[in-house]
Amino acid sequence: MSEATNQPQSTEAELIAVRREKLAKLRELGVDPFGSKFETTSTPAELRDTFSEGKQVTIAGRIIALRDMGKSVFFQLGDANGSIQGYLSVKNLEEDQKAIWKCLDRGDWIGISGETFLTRTEEPTIKTESFTVLSKSLRPMPDKFHGLSDRETKYRKRHLDLIGNQDSATLFITRSKMIAEIRNFLQERGFLEVETPMLQSVAGGAAARPFETHHNALGMPLTLRIAPELFLKRLLVGGFTKIFELNRNFRNEGISRRHNPEFTMLEAYWAFSDFEEMANMVEEMTCHLAEKFCGGLNIEHKDEEGNLLRTINLQRPWKRANYHDLIKEVAGDDFFDITPEQRRAKCDEIGVQLSENMEDYEVVQQVFEKKVEEHTFDPCFVTRVASELVPLAKVTPGGKTVEVYELIINGQEISPGYSELNDPDVQKERLEHQAGGEEEQKVDYDFIETLEHGMPPAGGIGIGIDRLVMMLTGAPTIRDVVLFPLLKKKGE
Structure with a gap:
């Protein structure tokens, strides 16, 4: 089920090809890979925040992470607000359900129903009694440990971020x-x-x-x-x-x-x-x-x-401070008493760059922005x-x-x-x-x-x-x- 463990060296094109094969298999099995309306009792984050054992619940989310141990699987199901752990005993599934489960990957959206319990490590978990495919993801997810490392991709593809x-x-x-x-x-x-x-x-x-x-x-x-x-x-x-x-x-x-x-x-x-x-x-x-x-x-x-x-x-x-007083602190007490030409010369001394067409008030504002504003935290x-x-x-x-x-x-x-x-x-x-x-x-x-x-x-x-x-x-x-x-x- 997990391409991350079975094919760690696969290219993205190869991973997409595998997912499309699974898409076709789902359709052969009579499953709509892109689901429909699904009634839930809460969200993954809400369930985790108000967790108690022994409740029958129905939630939906994306498979964010999974550990496939053959006869049983632990997975994280969630959305932007948070996630909760799910547990599935594969050996207890009917053969058609096993075939459907094998077609799922990290990144797919599913709905699950089951009873809540705590694992031996006190992790809130849902024992999955049934699951429904809601959307098959045809492209692999970002690395589950590091997310997106490239900042430009983070901004261009915010959904992946x-x-x-x-x-x-x-x-x-x-x-x-x-x-x-x-x-x-x-x-x-x-x-x-x-x-x-x-x-x-x-x-x-x-x-x-x-x-x-x-x-x-x-x-x-x-x-x-x-x-x-x-x-x-x-x-x-x-x-x-x-x-x-x-x-x-x-x-x-x-x-x-x-x-x-x-x-x-x-x-x-x-x-x-x-x-x-x-x-x-x-x-x-x-x-x-x-x-x-x-x-x-x-x-x-x-x-x-x-x-x-x-x-x-x-x-x-x-703090509240007068504009002129703040500028005097960085440019000198006489900054507003000297001529505009002398103010320009003072800007050269204190390292404030000016353009030729700046009016005098703009020169003053440039001193404020570069020497006061940028250093006020x-x-x-x-x-x-x-x-x-x-x-x-x-x-x-x-x-x-x-x-x-x-x-x-x-x-x-x-x-x-x-x-x-x-x-x-x-x-x-x-x-x-x-x-x-x-x-x-x-x-x-x-x-x-x-x-x-x-x-x-x-x-x-x-x-x-x-x-x-x-x-x-x-x-x-x-x-x-x-x-x-x-x-x-x-x-x-």
Whole structure:
């Protein structure tokens, strides 16, 4: 039954040929190799978690591992949530059932019925009294001890990763539960979940390059959204005072261990609030997730080889620091008193690379990203950033900074939060300045008109869900927390 023991040196093509022979044999025996509806009493993981002896049960799963000892077989039956051991006495089977069993391999899906018992080693087990073929696997499984060793194959063929790597399956189950808990957290505090368009005529809400498409029936160009912000603010104008959206955003930009062109974002808006209250909520929610799903507020981070890099400490209260003060710590107390040309020279001294066309505020931001952000691992709310960086946020008294936080954890931004700008005239001026002479293409004037109907003062947040899950689970790259990350075509 087990090709792993009988044919250890066989090529994949030879193993597939053997499995196809077994497929044909099943059909000769009158068995549908791809099954049909099968009633179960529980899942393998549920049965193991609530195990007691002497129960009659029916479960279904994939044969993950097996030990064929001739007259008896022990096997693991499971799915992404977990597995349980099954035992089968082959000598007690009818001849036709023996023939069917011989056609099964590791990787096949079967259903079994039987009575639960504990082995001499106290292993929860089902004594199989009957079995049903549910799906014949025509290709061999990944190595049962090492899973997929090639990272690219892991991302290209996620189904094999989930089959062969229980840790990976558990991570994605945890991600799903975290997202459900985020919904619960917000809904318990009176936030209403809403949906806004993914296809937009003007890509607004962030400074990013959109994916462009065309709607044939209407004969108009459209973009995939880069952010839902402007539509969510329309709902604030409409009287929805506490709202959130868990959405997919799309940005036609680079790919890295922290960036995927398609990503999941939480945005939430709270009328009559501000950026500091939103920061408090993000801190509370993140710690709640860590305690519920990660076993506490200390999160270990390892490199791709499994070596410990650092432990992130999420103990509250989290640090809050002024943007300019943090930059002075790495670039000198006089950094904002010298000329733009002297600032560029200072960047050369401290090893920050610049491009020629950077404006002065972009030079400052480059220092922040390379010398502050990338070296900040425990949580830090960076506040009062330059007004040019966030055109949708309310300006602080004096007009040079905005009421904003940027939450940095593990060397990357996890969440921005604003006191939202609700003055339509100021918003129009700042969006047109950001557009740089391309107002017709880049400024959503319908949004400006909406603001003229009156938007209440509000706090708003965005949280990159993929990065949040990376941080909480210790995953080294975004590809480890996105089920199907975008990759180049194979061979390119």
